[in-house]
Amino acid sequence: NAGVTQTPKFQVLKTGQSMTLQCAQDMNHNSMYWYRQDPGMGLRLIYYSASEGTTDKGEVPNGYNVSRLNKREFSLRLESAAPSQTSVYFCASITGASSGNTIYFGEGSWLTVV
Amino acid sequence: AQSVTQLDSHVSVSEGTPVLLRCNYSSSYSPSLFWYVQHPNKGLQLLLKYTSAATLVKGINGFEAEFKKSETSFHLTKPSAHMSDAAEYFCVVRNSGGYQKVTFGIGTKLQVIP
Numbered sequence: 001n002a003g004v005t006q007t008p009k010f011q012v013l014k015t016g017q018s019m020t021l022q023c024a025q026d027m028n029h030n031s032m033y034w035y036r037q038d039p040g041m042g043l044r045l046i047y048y049s050a051s052e053g054t055t056d057k058g059e060v061p062n063g064y065n066v067s068r069l070n071k072r073e074f075s076l077r078l079e080s081a082a083p084s085q086t087s088v089y090f091c092a093s094i095t096g097a098s099s100g101n102t103i104y105f106g107e108g109s110w111l112t113v114v
Numbered sequence: 115a116q117s118v119t120q121l122d123s124h125v126s127v128s129e130g131t132p133v134l135l136r137c138n139y140s141s142s143y144s145p146s147l148f149w150y151v152q153h154p155n156k157g158l159q160l161l162l163k164y165t166s167a168a169t170l171v172k173g174i175n176g177f178e179a180e181f182k183k184s185e186t187s188f189h190l191t192k193p194s195a196h197m198s199d200a201a202e203y204f205c206v207v208r209n210s211g212g213y214q215k216v217t218f219g220i221g222t223k224l225q226v227i228p
C-alpha cells in the first residue's frame with residue numbers, strides 16, 4: 001500500500017523554467033491538496049481538489065496551476081519558476097468523515113529555483 | 115473563521131522529562147483535530163487524531179492529547195521525552211462543515227537535551 005506518492009523528491013530549476021510535480025494516491029480518496037512549506041510559516045495551501053474534475057485556489061495559488069487528471073492523480077505545475085517558489089511541496093489526500101477525516105501526506109518534493 | 119495557534123515556536127526539554135506542546139484552535143463547525151510530526155528532511159507523519167469520540171486520544175510513540183472544548187485546546191503531551199522525539203510538530207484542524215477546510219499551525223520545534 002503506497003499511500004501518497006509524489007515525484008520528484010529533489011529538483012533544481014533555473015528561473016523561468018517550467019516543471020510539473022506529480023502526485024498519486026491509491027486510497028480512493030476524493031480530496032487532494034497541494035501545500036508548500038516554508039520556514040516559520042507552516043504549511044500553506046496552494047490548490048485543492050474536492051473531487052475528480054474540480055480544482056480550487058488555496059491561500060497562495062499565484063504562479064501555479066493544477067490538474068486533477070483522474071481520481072488518483074493531482075499534479076502541480078510551475079509555468080515560469082521564480083526564486084520565491086523555492087520551497088518544500090507536499091501533496092496530501094484526505095479520507096471522508098466516516099474514516100476520521102485523516103490527512104495522508106506524500107514524502108515531499110524539495111524544489112530550488114536559482 | 116478557522117484558525118490554529120501553536121503557542122510555542124520552540125520547546126526545549128531534557129531527556130526523560132515530560133513534553134507539553136500547546137495548541138489552541140477556533141472553528142465554526144465540529145472539528146477534527148490532528149497532531150503531525152516531521153523529522154528533518156522528511157514528510158509529515160500522523161501522531162494522533164481526535165474525531166469526536168473520546169476526548170483523550172492516544173497516539174504513537176507514547177504521545178497523547180486531550181480535546182478540551184471549553185478551552186478550545188488540543189495540547190500534546192508525553193510523560194518522558196526521548197532523543198528521537200526531537201522534531202517539528204504541527205497541530206491541524208479540519209472542520210466537518212460544507213467546506214472541509216484544513217488549517218495548519220506554524221509548528222513547534224521540540225529540542226531534547228541529553
